[in-house]
Amino acid sequence: LLGYTIPAWVYLVDGLLVDTGPYSLRKELIPFYRDRMIDQVAITHVHEDHCGLAAYLQKEKQVPVYVPQASVNEAGNRGKIPLYRRLIWSKRPAFSPSKMPDYLESEKFTFRVLPSPGHCNEHVSFLEEQRGWLFTGDVYVRKDPVVAFKDESMNVMIDTLQYLLEFDFQTVFCAHAGILEQGREALSAKLDFLLEKRDMVKTMRERGKPDKE
Numbered sequence: 001l002l003g004y005t006i007p008a009w010v011y012l013v014d015g016l017l018v019d020t021g022p023y024s025l026r027k028e029l030i031p032f033y034r035d036r037m038i039d040q041v042a043i044t045h046v047h048e049d050h051c052g053l054a055a056y057l058q059k060e061k062q063v064p065v066y067v068p069q070a071s072v073n074e075a076g077n078r079g080k081i082p083l084y085r086r087l088i089w090s091k092r093p094a095f096s097p098s099k100m101p102d103y104l105e106s107e108k109f110t111f112r113v114l115p116s117p118g119h120c121n122e123h124v125s126f127l128e129e130q131r132g133w134l135f136t137g138d139v140y141v142r143k144d145p146v147v148a149f150k151d152e153s154m155n156v157m158i159d160t161l162q163y164l165l166e167f168d169f170q171t172v173f174c175a176h177a178g179i180l181e182q183g184r185e186a187l188s189a190k191l192d193f194l195l196e197k198r199d200m201v202k203t204m205r206e207r208g209k210p211d212k213e
Helices: 023-034 054-061 069-075 083-089 154-164 183-206
Strands: 011-013 016-018 040-042 065-067 103-105 110-115 124-128 133-137 171-174 178-180
Touching (some): 040 054, 054 065, 110 154
Parallel strands (some): 016 040, 040 065, 133 171
Antiparallel strands (some): 171 178
């Protein structure tokens, strides 16, 4: 969009597809999906860049598609997407998901489903405890965010980062930053950044500065 590119990553692990990617990348992703064994799909949250191809996969692969419980009804509607996001990610066709279980089981791995709100209320991450893998959707994205959706909460994101860092993991699989081998350090760095910004905001408010400033 206007020369700005946002990478999008999806992860297929032992038959489990974590997020589907956006509808705008269907020409690149559908051939990949068509030739792969996919047993189940798990959506971290129902933003269009994460579930834009869920309807296709549900129809063509006849596999369960899991979303966080409170997002089941939302996924069944096409959704209202702001224009700038439609220009980047395109539409989000409606699909009929199943409620996310507490654990996702594949032949080789077990993924624990962890609530991780902040980016949106109904956001989850997936932890493979034996391997130290954490699939974080949009929890990380970058260390030093400069913009946020109006319905995001940085206070809640701080709580989520503190919660996730209580678990034993090292590699983070991010939907927009890719694979972070030093994932624990990356999440810690983002937490430090947000805590510093929160302290700055608190100090400025105590000095009587308005929110805009």
